[in-house]
Amino acid sequence: MDRASPLAGMTVLDLTRVLAGPYATMLLADLGARVIKVEVPEGGDDARAFPPFVAGESAYFASINRGKESIALDLRAPADRAVFEALLGRADVLAENFRPGALARLGYGWEALHARYPRLILASTSGFGQTGPEAARPAYDVIVQAMGGIMSVTGHPGQPPVRVGTSLGDIVAGLFTVIGIEAALIKRARTGLGAHVDVAMFDCQLAILENAIARLMVSGEDPGPLGSRHPSITPFQAFMTADAPIVVAAGNDSLFRSLAEALGLDGLAGDDRFATNAARTQNQAALEALVEARLKTAPAAHWLQLLGEAGVPAGPVNRLSQALAMAQVPARTMLVETALANGQPLKVAGNPVKISGVPDPATRPPAPALDGDRGRILNELGMAEEGPA
Amino acid sequence: MDRASPLAGMTVLDLTRVLAGPYATMLLADLGARVIKVEVPEGGDDARAFPPFVAGESAYFASINRGKESIALDLRAPADRAVFEALLGRADVLAENFRPGALARLGYGWEALHARYPRLILASTSGFGQTGPEAARPAYDVIVQAMGGIMSVTGHPGQPPVRVGTSLGDIVAGLFTVIGIEAALIKRARTGLGAHVDVAMFDCQLAILENAIARLMVSGEDPGPLGSRHPSITPFQAFMTADAPIVVAAGNDSLFRSLAEALGLDGLAGDDRFATNAARTQNQAALEALVEARLKTAPAAHWLQLLGEAGVPAGPVNRLSQALAMAQVPARTMLVETALANGQPLKVAGNPVKISGVPDPATRPPAPALDGDRGRILNELGMAEEGPA
Numbered sequence: 001m002d003r004a005s006p007l008a009g010m011t012v013l014d015l016t017r018v019l020a021g022p023y024a025t026m027l028l029a030d031l032g033a034r035v036i037k038v039e040v041p042e043g044g045d046d047a048r049a050f051p052p053f054v055a056g057e058s059a060y061f062a063s064i065n066r067g068k069e070s071i072a073l074d075l076r077a078p079a080d081r082a083v084f085e086a087l088l089g090r091a092d093v094l095a096e097n098f099r100p101g102a103l104a105r106l107g108y109g110w111e112a113l114h115a116r117y118p119r120l121i122l123a124s125t126s127g128f129g130q131t132g133p134e135a136a137r138p139a140y141d142v143i144v145q146a147m148g149g150i151m152s153v154t155g156h157p158g159q160p161p162v163r164v165g166t167s168l169g170d171i172v173a174g175l176f177t178v179i180g181i182e183a184a185l186i187k188r189a190r191t192g193l194g195a196h197v198d199v200a201m202f203d204c205q206l207a208i209l210e211n212a213i214a215r216l217m218v219s220g221e222d223p224g225p226l227g228s229r230h231p232s233i234t235p236f237q238a239f240m241t242a243d244a245p246i247v248v249a250a251g252n253d254s255l256f257r258s259l260a261e262a263l264g265l266d267g268l269a270g271d272d273r274f275a276t277n278a279a280r281t282q283n284q285a286a287l288e289a290l291v292e293a294r295l296k297t298a299p300a301a302h303w304l305q306l307l308g309e310a311g312v313p314a315g316p317v318n319r320l321s322q323a324l325a326m327a328q329v330p331a332r333t334m335l336v337e338t339a340l341a342n343g344q345p346l347k348v349a350g351n352p353v354k355i356s357g358v359p360d361p362a363t364r365p366p367a368p369a370l371d372g373d374r375g376r377i378l379n380e381l382g383m384a385e386e387g388p389a
Numbered sequence: 390m391d392r393a394s395p396l397a398g399m400t401v402l403d404l405t406r407v408l409a410g411p412y413a414t415m416l417l418a419d420l421g422a423r424v425i426k427v428e429v430p431e432g433g434d435d436a437r438a439f440p441p442f443v444a445g446e447s448a449y450f451a452s453i454n455r456g457k458e459s460i461a462l463d464l465r466a467p468a469d470r471a472v473f474e475a476l477l478g479r480a481d482v483l484a485e486n487f488r489p490g491a492l493a494r495l496g497y498g499w500e501a502l503h504a505r506y507p508r509l510i511l512a513s514t515s516g517f518g519q520t521g522p523e524a525a526r527p528a529y530d531v532i533v534q535a536m537g538g539i540m541s542v543t544g545h546p547g548q549p550p551v552r553v554g555t556s557l558g559d560i561v562a563g564l565f566t567v568i569g570i571e572a573a574l575i576k577r578a579r580t581g582l583g584a585h586v587d588v589a590m591f592d593c594q595l596a597i598l599e600n601a602i603a604r605l606m607v608s609g610e611d612p613g614p615l616g617s618r619h620p621s622i623t624p625f626q627a628f629m630t631a632d633a634p635i636v637v638a639a640g641n642d643s644l645f646r647s648l649a650e651a652l653g654l655d656g657l658a659g660d661d662r663f664a665t666n667a668a669r670t671q672n673q674a675a676l677e678a679l680v681e682a683r684l685k686t687a688p689a690a691h692w693l694q695l696l697g698e699a700g701v702p703a704g705p706v707n708r709l710s711q712a713l714a715m716a717q718v719p720a721r722t723m724l725v726e727t728a729l730a731n732g733q734p735l736k737v738a739g740n741p742v743k744i745s746g747v748p749d750p751a752t753r754p755p756a757p758a759l760d761g762d763r764g765r766i767l768n769e770l771g772m773a774e775e776g777p778a
Contacts, residue, residue, distance in 0.1 A: 153554030
């Protein structure tokens with residue numbers, strides 16, 4: 001990898017499976033680290049069996065494992081343990097997302113690792129963390145979205161629960177894991193010593209609740225779901241037009257006056273019910289009815305043009321294909337071409353961390369075949385196996 | 390700040406307002422950086438005027454600005470510019486989330502900064518990024534949630550759009566900004582040079598879409614909202630019981646058999662329609678009806694006890710107060726005590742990045758009063774003002 005990349009020269013040994021961990025190590029690879037996936041010989045990372053498939057290969061797996069290498073090791077077999085330990089001796093980071101305690105049962109708990117590899121950083125991502133009464137509890141995305149509270153504030157009032165339509169429980173934990181790994185690398189540059197980074201999906205759900213916790217603490221009342229609305233800014237939501245929904249964010253009085261004018265609803269700005277943001281939030285239902293009745297008289301494109309000219313923040317509610325068709329996407333290299341291990345091309349999301357002087361290529365190396373880098377890795381370690389018998 | 394903190398010794402000069410930027414610099418402060426907010430003299434950070442209020446102070450502001458310092462500077466006034474430039478000479482990072490171009494108009498564009506302060510890292514967080522045809526477009530959270538596609542996959546089919554009930558557009562951009570800043574710090578340790586980190590809220594929305602993009606690319610069809618369901622794992626969703634919804638994640642055949650047994654629905658596991666995850670996903674509606682009919686015969690607590698004993702991942706759909714009441718929360722220091730600038734106590738979410746050897750205190754310094762650290766900061770710079778006339 002290019003020496004210009006921030007994590008050039010760093011090696012990440014990656015025991016993670018499925019999503020939170022692999023998402024974190026994908027970001028580390030995008031930032032220039034060498035990531036070596038250590039997979040179980042039988043089938044490898046579970047995500048290799050997840051749909052959708054292209055010519056028998058998982059596009060799900062390919063989309064979050066681009067640019068990594070793979071070696072299959074059985075960590076209960078002495079010969080494979082020797083390979084793993086040789087790799088540990090050269091690694092900067094070991095990433096894992098086993099259930100807490102599983103790594104220690106393999107003999108690679110934090111104390112043992114730190115004693116033998118004092119510079120190594122261990123990054124553990126788990127459902128509820130390495131400590132506390134719930135540490136052993138199994139967690140998947142929908143479990144932490146439900147238990148952490150975000151489902152209680154997402155959706156329409158009175159409807160069944162809504163899960164955020166992406167695996168936010170995993171993704172956000174992956175982001176905090178990267179933040180922890182980089183922080184530990186920065187500290188290691190000063191102290192020479194590695195550390196154990198312990199990130200829980202559940203903790204991360206609490207950390208992204210933002211003003212909802214402040215509202216609960218101040219009012220004593222649990223916030224509930226608000227459809228597309230914001231709890232304290234109005235109008236800041238979706239409205240239906242004649243053909244498709246749009247979103248409008250007129251968060252201050254000046255923008256609200258511009259909105260009223262652009263819609264030809266000049267009476268709104270002079271109406272006491274809507275004179276301030278606090279008043280608009282209190283009278284949100286009345287305001288929504290008036291604005292939406294007007295918006296329904298013409299199609300979305302008409303209003304977006306008009307609001308854009310008036311400087312009122314607004315936009316379409318895009319389906320994915322519409323979002324990805326925006327000219328901004330290639331301009332920012334946010335859809336990149338990679339490939340499945342069998343060579344089939346696949347487009348996936350790019351890296352949103354743009355840093356001056358750091359390459360941001362529009363094509364990325366493919367995801368690895370299971371054990372696909374074994375020969376080269378063993379050669380590097382001076383542990384080359386004999387040819388097939 | 391404790392030398393044990395990863396970012397001890399780092400100074401972040403913080404021009405950011407409201408949410409994405411302040412959330413990023415809060416995480417940097419939690420990791421040990423000194424964060425100096427540079428605010429406009431008239432009212433400071435807009436978020437100081439956001440509800441909810443406690444004794445006239447914004448709890449919203451306090452919850453994302455704990456542990457920072459504040460100095461009010463008018464960046465158009467020569468005397469204040471001199472103070473700002475003295476601070477720049479000592480800072481490691483300058484963070485800003487103005488509309489692209491605004492910082493350059495003040496004379497502090499990236500090229501000018503880099504020429505004068507070659508080690509300085511500039512972190513710019515914006516709606517659509519510093520480049521591309523949409524760079525100047527105004528963005529707020531609901532705009533990027535809508536345009537980036539996450540609203541199109543969140544909610545129940547056929548219902549009006551749903552915004553994720555937290556400002557995910559801002560929060561996720563804040564997380565990627567921290568990842569970029571730390572990466573630039575790691576690279577600077579090697580090269581001695583700063584860099585410009587450019588993170589767009591819109592780009593970050595695409596980066597968290599996960600398998601939704603892979604599904605679109607493979608099938609050519611836009612994914613839609615699925616309520617609380619997962620697109621390719623079944624059952625992995627919320628179900629109603631006699632009194633409250635619960636979530637169940639039985640993502641493989643063995644867990645599904647355990648679920649069927651725990652529910653006393655032994656016929657399910659032998660039913661061809663539900664024999665594999667692919668079959669269960671195809672026949673999701675039939676499976677949901679059978680499972681939910683059974684779950685509705687007893688309250689949530691009964692089923693959660695039973696499923697817990699059976700080792701089936703499950704949990705309640707918690708309101709915030711229920712989530713925060715879990716014993717796991719204090720065990721992980723995930724609710725910490727801080728204060729408003731006027732001294733009123735306030736509980737806010739803790740730092741989910743746990744690192745061995747790094748303090749994780751249950752109390753955090755308060756958010757600053759506007760310009761509250763002026764005297765001390767000017768003293769440090771040797772620019773102390775004369776007393777009041």
